[in-house]
Amino acid sequence: MPVSVFDMQSLQHLWGTDELRTIFGEENRIQKWLDFEAALASAQAELGIIPAAAAKEIASKARVENIDIAAMSAEIRRIKHSLVPALKQLQAACGKENGEWVHYGATTQDVVDTGVALQLKEFHAVAMRDLQAVGRELARLAAAHRDTPMAGRTHGVQALPITFGHKCAVWLDELGRHHERLVQAAPRVLVGMLAGAVGSQASLGPKAIELEALMLKKLGLGVPTISWAPARDRFTEYTGLLAMLGSTLSKIGNELFNMQRNEFGEVEEGFSDGKLGSSTMPHKRNPTSAENLAGLSRPLRYNAAMMVEGMVQEGERDGIAWKMEWKALPECCLIAGAMLFQARNLLAGLKVNADVMAANLDRMRGYLLSERVMLELSERVGKQTAHEWIYEASMLGITQKLSFADAMRQHAGLGKLLADDEIRDMTDPAAYLGQCGASVDRVVAAQAGWLG
Numbered sequence: 001m002p003v004s005v006f007d008m009q010s011l012q013h014l015w016g017t018d019e020l021r022t023i024f025g026e027e028n029r030i031q032k033w034l035d036f037e038a039a040l041a042s043a044q045a046e047l048g049i050i051p052a053a054a055a056k057e058i059a060s061k062a063r064v065e066n067i068d069i070a071a072m073s074a075e076i077r078r079i080k081h082s083l084v085p086a087l088k089q090l091q092a093a094c095g096k097e098n099g100e101w102v103h104y105g106a107t108t109q110d111v112v113d114t115g116v117a118l119q120l121k122e123f124h125a126v127a128m129r130d131l132q133a134v135g136r137e138l139a140r141l142a143a144a145h146r147d148t149p150m151a152g153r154t155h156g157v158q159a160l161p162i163t164f165g166h167k168c169a170v171w172l173d174e175l176g177r178h179h180e181r182l183v184q185a186a187p188r189v190l191v192g193m194l195a196g197a198v199g200s201q202a203s204l205g206p207k208a209i210e211l212e213a214l215m216l217k218k219l220g221l222g223v224p225t226i227s228w229a230p231a232r233d234r235f236t237e238y239t240g241l242l243a244m245l246g247s248t249l250s251k252i253g254n255e256l257f258n259m260q261r262n263e264f265g266e267v268e269e270g271f272s273d274g275k276l277g278s279s280t281m282p283h284k285r286n287p288t289s290a291e292n293l294a295g296l297s298r299p300l301r302y303n304a305a306m307m308v309e310g311m312v313q314e315g316e317r318d319g320i321a322w323k324m325e326w327k328a329l330p331e332c333c334l335i336a337g338a339m340l341f342q343a344r345n346l347l348a349g350l351k352v353n354a355d356v357m358a359a360n361l362d363r364m365r366g367y368l369l370s371e372r373v374m375l376e377l378s379e380r381v382g383k384q385t386a387h388e389w390i391y392e393a394s395m396l397g398i399t400q401k402l403s404f405a406d407a408m409r410q411h412a413g414l415g416k417l418l419a420d421d422e423i424r425d426m427t428d429p430a431a432y433l434g435q436c437g438a439s440v441d442r443v444v445a446a447q448a449g450w451l452g
Helices: 018-024 026-046 052-061 069-079 084-093 108-144 164-189 208-219 233-259 288-309 319-348 354-364 367-381 383-399 404-410 412-417 420-426 436-451
Strands: 149-154 157-163
Touching (some): 018 026, 018 108, 018 319, 026 052, 026 069, 026 084, 026 108, 052 084, 108 233, 108 319, 108 436, 157 354, 157 367, 288 319, 367 404, 367 420, 383 404, 383 412, 404 420
16 A cells, blocks of 8 residues: 555646656666666677576567566565565576576676666656657746836835846756756766676676676666765665756746745646635635645755765775665655756746736836936936935835835935936836846846757
């Protein structure tokens, strides 16, 4: 019976996808072990180490369909070894003579770690595909809302005008760096191993280096320069990058969550027929997609931290630290993959309320343009005097609930210095967007390469 949120039928859609569960499911995990054994036997036969007939039969029988997983699991519990029961079944599936050549010269960690690398290779392709899809949605929103004014906020309150396109371009620019990091990391991470019990390759004979390279070429993985059984930086780097990516996606989710508050109402996530917000309040439309995206990065980061712990290894192999990866690494991938999938859907269905954004800009009644007025007046009266006058006008105006324009009109210095048409112009948010539009254009153009 499922006990994990990754497997419960009622919850698994929040924590992964069917595609990701297939990649990290038990059947595929075992199949990757068998792929290792088939590639090893094939490479050994090519190099004249084992008979060609044995390699051919091992490859033909190295299918998960030939493994009784229940029986294998029972035997794992009996003998307390995670791989040998599967190898015994593969051997039994082959003829007596050919079966003797199964797993010749390899050790368990060679198989398991290379199997994980093969799973990561599959995951990496999915993650890069979905990252591209998220990037495309952000590029679309950035371009469409290049000139849609909204309040820029610092410390949780309104600061200066920006555009919604500018906000999306900042997110896109950040995702572009994650894409670059993942591309650069792939050759370091997607590496297999045929090192033997302590990494010396003594069991593999004089052709060990050639054998390892040939086997890993068949599997489509990189070749290490030395054993990495006790060097867990590869997988740790990858999960660390996923944690960074998840934090960016979480930031986007959290921002869109807050922008959907009734008091703001600047965006709305897609509403599907029958979507229910509350068991007691029929009117509610909760930002469930944004809040789930915002929350998932927390367990992702903690699992990535566990991977860092696993880097502290003892000797040439450490089962204590190694086995932590069996939990943390798949969960990092499932969560990060779920976040990419959900982010794409959230952004694709997002409704942007430009009129509400404009109305929210007016909530400050012009005061968020104080910087512009100060800079404009600095050339006339000096920066310090301009700052002092605008501060005086602002504090009095806010206290008396005046608009910024009226507060300036009532100030002795500003009222004499500025005409009404100047005040109206300098308190227009759309006229103080700086380089927002140009920045959006620059980011969308710069990121076009990986977005396809």
